[in-house]
Amino acid sequence: MSHVGVGPRAVMRSVAFLTAGALAVPALAACTSEEPKGKPLAGRDTAAAARARVSDGGTLRWAADSVPETLNAYQSDADATTARVAQAVLPSMYRMDETGRPARNADYLESAEVVDTEPKQVVVYKLNQQAVWSDGREIGAADFAAQWRALSGKDSAYWTARNAGYDRIEKIERGGDDLEVKVTFSRPYADWKSLFSPLYPKDVMGTPDAFNDGARRQLKVTAGPFAVQRVDTKEDEVVLTGNPRWWGEPAKLEQIVLRSVPRDKRVSQLASGKLDLAEIDPETAEEVTVAAGPRDAGTGTPLMGPEGSPSASRQGRSAAQALRSWAIAKGSDEDAADEETLAREEREETLAKRERRQRALSGFEVRKSLEPAYTQLALNGADGPLADERVRRAVARALDRGKLAKAVLGPLGLPAEPVGSHVALAGQPAYSDGSGALGEQNAKEARALLADAGWVPGGPVKKQKEAEKAAGAEGDKKGDGGDDKESEGDDGTYIVGEDEKNDGKNEGDGRDDDAKDDGADQESGEKHSSGKNTAQGGAPGAYAPKGTAAPAAAEAPVAKDGKALTLRFVLPSGPGSDALRTVADRVSDMLEKIGVGTDITKVPDESYFKDHIASGEYDLALYSWPASAYPATDARPIYAKPVPAADGSLNVAQNYTRVGTDQVDQLFDRAMGTLDEGEARDLLRKADSRIWAAAGSIPLYQRPQLVAARKNLANAGAFGFETPVYQDMGFLKKGASGSRPSATPSS
Template sequence: MSHVGVGSRAVMRSVAFLTAGVLAVPALAGCTSEDPSGKPLAGPDIAAADRARIADGGTLRWAVDSVPDTLNTFQSDADATTARVAQAVLPSLYRMDETGRPVRNPDYLESAKVVETEPKQVVVYRLNQQAVWSDGREIGAADFAAQWRALSGRDSAYWTARNAGYDRIEKIERGASDLEVKVTFSRTYADWQSLFTPLYPKGVMGTPDAFNDGARRKLKATAGPFTVEKVDTKTDEVLLAGNPRWWGRPVKLERISLRAVPRDERVSELAAGRLDLAEIDPDTAEQVAVAAGPRDSGTGTPLMGPDRTPAEDAPASPLAGAQGRTAAQALRSWAVANGSDEEAAEEEVLAREKRREDLAKLERRQKALSGFEVRKSLEPAYTQLALNGAEGPLADERVRRAVARALDRGKLAEAVLGPLGLPAEPLGSHLALSGQAAYADGSGALGDQNAKEARALLADAGWVPGGPVKEGGEKAAGAEKGEDGKDQKRSAGADDGTYIVGEDDKNDDGNDGNDGDEGSNDGKDRADTDQVSGKNTAQGGAPGAYAPKGTAAPAGSVGVPLAKDGKALTLRFVLPSGPGSEALWTVADRISGMLEKIGVGTDIAKVPDESYFKDHIASGEYDLALYSWPTTAFPATDARPVYAKPVPSADGSLNVAQNYTRVGTDQVDQLFDRAMATLDQEEARDLLRKADARIWAAAGSIPLYQRPQLMAARKNLGNVGAFGFRTPVYEDMGFLKKGAQGAPPPATAAP
């Protein structure tokens, strides 16, 4: 699945006009007795095994998306592979646990405490006395100070991607001993645990030249279980080797080869025996699952959806497709091949030989893939529908809210996650995932799906059902642009200006759409619904008939295209076109159908992956788009630039930071700032939940579902696979000893 900005916290998260008093959020502030953060929807699936059962040695061949342009995670062109390398070779003072919360890493830290809060916040880090760089030098205060100076933002010669948190540090000093580092903050900083992970040696951070260029292709000193042996752009490989100075638990693997392999080529590389581990798309996962067979006794295929029998979900064997013949067809083939028509017989003999070759090839492929299994979880990332509020119809908050309230997010999550056997729960927060401390379902601030109230919001904004459309005006709703520029799909209207009269006022589930709006406190959602009563009062004609061009629709008709000032309400829906985007296409198609029911058309445009983000999302050339964000344990710091109110720059342009929907409010910014400035964790959680409720109400982006994580792994690989929230522990990864078995897959946590 294509996405943008997903990676560890080390990679920058790249890749609401609401008046005060409108929204009340007492229930969203975490004031109930029950913890609203819940539990993770899925745990890690890594074939956990005791280290005693892992063999020493071997090379783990791991597919990645790219060979990174830089090994410095604090530069703007760092990517997910940069972060993966940093996790293996550099100090991480804190790791994420299985619930997505930070935990101290004892390999580097004996302790870290806030020792003073007045007059200023002071944190003292006590380092593991064995912690050294690969060149033999002890990790110490000089490394902390160099990283602070480089990332503080005070010296523009450092080409940094971010400085959040480091800009709040006043000074760094040696503590009572060489093992202590004392950090004094100029302003209180709640997310101080996010700092110095990863930690680079002072040789990388000490000067602008070293920072900007010295760590792009090599790291002279590291301090993790592995070191960077080489970065080879010719073979598209980053090779990591065990660190001989590593002081922690001995590394099991001899090497890790991170090789760039396109997503659509990974199944072939797995079958050819050139990979041991690869993140894969659902189609590849199905092939691997069929070849591997069940992972335990009698529970169906690994991808079987919930509440379905194995017979319903088990994919047909590819071998049957290769054979592809019934008994009658086989008999006819034999007859033709042995018949009197020599020309037909020769063709059939050749065809039979080709089928035998294809079958033999598939059998070999299946046998090769049978050594793998699919390990699955949910990523610490989510997919959202972004609504560009900078211009066009979606600049009106009422239109954004109407679009959001037309969506059945449960059905969208089910479309992606259900077939994979993963919990298909819609996401309730922009800032955290279920199980994380800041999580609470804030979607009630927007309101439940309600087509009737969505149409009322659109009517209040002046969008008239079935209104006349000017000649030569807006193009028909729903025209999907292919790479040849031709229309491929239409929704909610016809290009001759006619409209289609709907049959009733029902949602997908068959109700009348009037589910109430218990979660909404916005008076605008209480618009008079008589004009959209849902009853077709048109005289004559059958439901679905075409009305003459320019005829206004009867009040309450469903699916009638809307227009205003002679222009149809059609939204440009931009999607990536490359391999792995199929799930996004499915979701977009479902969204288009839901919007069609309230009279909103969509014009779907699939664009090349390489231009999708830069030329469309970041530049604002879209109305609707699907892309993903990672979540971290530090939402006050990391999520703020995603939802901060855009501000004008000196040259008159709009500085949007990472808020590509261009929707933000002063209230949200203030709540983030207050959460970042309190050391009371409960207060910080409440402030973040309030911020999230206001982000929901502004409807600039609609979280849909937590992203699936599917990994093809050799069956004899232990402690590696779909990690979920958990930070990988590289020294524990390896191949099981002969005869050892991995642990069974963990049970999925209940929603």
């Protein structure tokens, strides 16, 4: 499964993405105002084309993850499709450019600047004189003021998801004329450009009833190149049509249909001609790429069967198999002949379907970039072994983040560099690799951290198979630790021998059979433990070539107070989660080398976040956060120190790892309150270093963005950081072509 799509900044940090889409820290001395990486790792891939080469008219059918529950991006149940709709139909004073920075949106804003800082910060917006709502009214100060009052947090009747930034506004006034809006802040606010994007009309923001219910299923008044025609829950689609009052470059498309299609159904919808644009998983991308390539590109002539048909070769069957099939079908045994003839017909039909699907997919291509989002390994520090910072740091130091990034991004031909920051991605101003505050991968030092926390090789450890069997069949017969003189006792425990304590090798422990059983469980079950010792074996007389390196021995499991260190690793089980499962398996292997076991549990997508991540029912988990052009505001709730609520519960905000410090909070607050961009950047990098050092979350890799698009569709696809320009999307005129990047990295 995958929750993808990054929309207006209002909802960018309100939802965590769950797959293919965890986190960890550099010396503070490395924090400077310089920008070590000025370019994103990958640029956009949208088949960019000048508007003159794009036809007028047509409908773009675009796959979405859902039909949104609300069209109000400031409500708690807003999602990625809400954001996509808002981008197309509502004003945004600033949009994100290709480097992940805020850029003034000239369609709405002629200028915006801080005109005073003493005694108060004052920002004056000068609006585009042509900017009007779809009902003909000018966009103006009344709309800004209504949105401020709704989102300020002062009136609890408004069911808002956030008030960051709006709570710092003191007043909003009309400026020198109708096109000016004067905003006065009660406290300095560095991320003032984040406000009023999107901007809703006062009709939506003016009263609590209108805010809470008026924009859930319809938006009567809009001000973008498109307008909302209908939200159709029966057809699972949102239909956008051109806005006749739009003053900017007219929309090339007549309609955009955002259709809810599950990830695992998108390839069939593409092949059947029901979609033109869809974000897809790597397996679908491979199928589309193969279909889009040169047909019959192989050398030589297809192998002909006895009937003069190339079908055997096309089905991947050998000449001998084809000859045998033909002989049986033409033989004297009528029953066998009938059965084989039926089988041959079924194979031909399957092949025909496959070829029809390939022909249909040949009209598409895969456009790829990196999402403005990163996948992290989250370590729950609320309780259990990971409540000890030394254990969290040991887990983090065991990981080779470069290998994990390469496992996901390498096969896709995308830059496979691990993410080095919690607050920004490569190319953004605040980005700096802060992982040095945690330290590089080092298994020896990781084991030393575990030992310092009391987790050492040796001591009675309940074996997984024995424990499961006892729990399932004889729950009343629990072991008491066994006899210290035996390697394996009647109670299903074993004692790590002196040799293992001394050198960490697993020789002569008598557990080969159990290791094999555990391996079988891993392949067949939904839940398995990787904290085990595996045996290497083979057929008698089979020898490795001379000079073959011996496989690395797993470190003896570490234990404390008679209990092995095994961490609950929770993963989503739905379609599109293959990359997460690959990463989880590799993480488990890396942890096994320092003696840490993992108990992997796969849970339904719909319960993964609510019932496990948000509720804290996990030790390790993989999920993603979108990047933001305003990290001081948007990253703070993700890493804020949890505080007790009035009812005695713990208020974690969006910090689902439950790991935070007062110092990190203070650094974010200072960054949010300074108007000096260089100072803000340095403060954010210092905060990032301390987040790394706390080892509650370990950034792994920037998420891949793979999009199947019709070959003649221009200005749409893998957008990377950049906010889409909806009025420029469309289908190329006959004979025209869009440009594609010559290389994935931005140039």
